[in-house]
Amino acid sequence: MSHTPRLWTVLSCSLLVASLGAGATACGTGDHPLSASPYDAADQVAFNQKAGSRPIDPDRPLEVTLKGEEGRITDVTVTDTHGRRLAGELSADGDRWHSTASLAAGVRYALTVSTEDEDGAPGRRTLSFETTPAKKLLKAEFGPEAGTYGVGQPITAELSEPVKDKAARAVVERALVVESSPRVDGSWYWVDDKKLHFRPKEYWPANSTVSVRSNLEGVRVGDHLYGAAATPLKLTIGDRVEAITDASAHQLTFKRNGEVINTIPVTTGKPGFSTRNGVKVVLGKEYFVRMRGTSIGIAEGSSESYDLPVYYATRVTWSGEYVHAAPWSVGSQGYENVSHGCTGMSTGNAAWFYENIRAGDIVKVVNSIGNEMDPFGNGFGDWNLAWDKWRQGSALLAGTPDRTPADTARLRPQV
Structure with missing residues (x-):
């Protein structure tokens, strides 16, 4: 040329x-x-994969090379239908560009190659191509359902396939984006190979909004495993509500946005059935529950056996710990612990509590002789892990120093 x-x-x-x-x-x-005006550089550059009507293999790296010895490649941009730019590297002498990240599966790419000839005149070559769809997809489902929740509500992500490799986990975690207004510092925690929880360093700010989305669609996670599209999620966070039960003082203190709204005499678990200490997150509310001792391992007909209709029940663990009306123990409320692990109060107080609490609100128990609330597996005990330990459950933050919100944001670029 x-x-x-x-x-x-x-x-x-x-x-x-x-x-x-x-x-x-x-x-x-x-x-x-x-x-x-740029000349057509079609005769100046070559591609290792053919563009055309047939999709190309996303597992093969993309390469652009210069034909002959005259001129050079000055820039290459490759962008998919989701606006994600493919990372690549250009050689020092401009004779070769190659992708340094995997192509996404099942998407269309627009490729632009900029060149110049031996005289410095600019050239350009543009084309588009599609990649073959993935045969095996990794799906992510976010929780909870859209709605309004308390400041303690974690975000969950359930994966359709197990992800064990640390590098693959980093790919997944980087693509699962949580944004809040106002902005907070937070992190995902890998509960197991298929489940992640996200929580901020501190409780969510009162009256904030939280948005969750995935950039995983088409992204290569592992061998022949690619991300699928995910339904985004938006939550509203209500007031900061904290119900703090002092098991030794037999009293529940109800706070809204830092102000004490109510104090309620209660009874908690007696010896052998002591209520768990620690922070629990309200899982839901049930106006009526039939509570049976057999559900917690008490043999039917034993001296501890019970079968009771219970009203105004606020659930805090999956194993059956509630805050509820217990009219049979009113004489003990405020004085001694006589329950089988739940926090009991009068019917009037339980009705008030039921009306003023919502899923995601904080229920904290202190000064009980019971065990500590498990972080996972029996509800949302996420807040019982200190922040430095929580970060160790992240594939991106483990082993790194604490970061500011801006640093955290930089860990989640578009992929």
């Missing part, structure tokens, strides 16, 4: 300008190579 006439024009213009002296102009800038 030759552009000698253009070079001759430039040289002639330069000589003429020199002869006219400083500040004189005799040629228009349109004759300069850099001002020319």
Whole structure:
């Protein structure tokens, strides 16, 4: 490819300008190579995968090379239908560009190659191609359902396939984006190979909004495993509500946005059935529950056996711990612990509590002789892990120093 006439024009213009002296102009800038419209670089570059009607294999790296020894490649951009740019590396002499990240599966790409010839004139080659769809998809389902929740509500992500490899977990975690207004510092925690929880460093700010989305669609996670599209989620966070039960004082203190709203006499678990200490998150509310001792391992007919209709029940563990009406123990409420692990109160107080609490609110028990609330597996005990330990459950943050919200955001670029 030759552009000698253009070079001759430039040289002639330069000589003429020199002869006219400083500040004189005799040629228009349109004759300069850099001002020319890009020529078609189709004959200057080659691709290792053919573009056309047939999709290409996303498992193969993409490569653009220069034909011959004249000119060079100056830039390559490859963007998919989701606006994600494919990372790549250009050689120092501009004769080769290759992708450094995996292509996404089942998407269309737009590729633009910028070049210049031996005279510095710009060239361009554009084309588009599709990649073959993935045969095995990794789906992510976010929870809880859209709605309004308390400041303690974790975000959950359930995966359709187990992800064990640390590098693959990092790919997944980077693509699961949680944004809040106002902004907070937070992190995902891998509960197991198929389940992640997200929580902020502190409780969500009262009256904030939280949005969750996935950039995983088409992204290569592992061998022949690619991300699927996911339904985004939006939550509203209500007031900061905390119900703090002091098991030794037999009293529940109800706080809203830091202000004490109510104090309620209660009874908690007696010896052998002591209520768990620690922070629990309200899982839901049930106006009526039939509670049986057999559900917690008490043999039917034993001295501890019971079968009771219970009203205004607020659930805090999957194993059956509630805050509920217990009219049979009113004489003990405020004085001694006589329950089988639940927090009991009068029917009137339980009705008030039921009306003023919602899923995601904090229920904290202190000064009980019971065990500590498990972080996972029996509800949402996430807040019982200190922040430094929580970070160790992240594939991106484990082993790194604590970060600001801006640092955390940089860990979640578009993929």
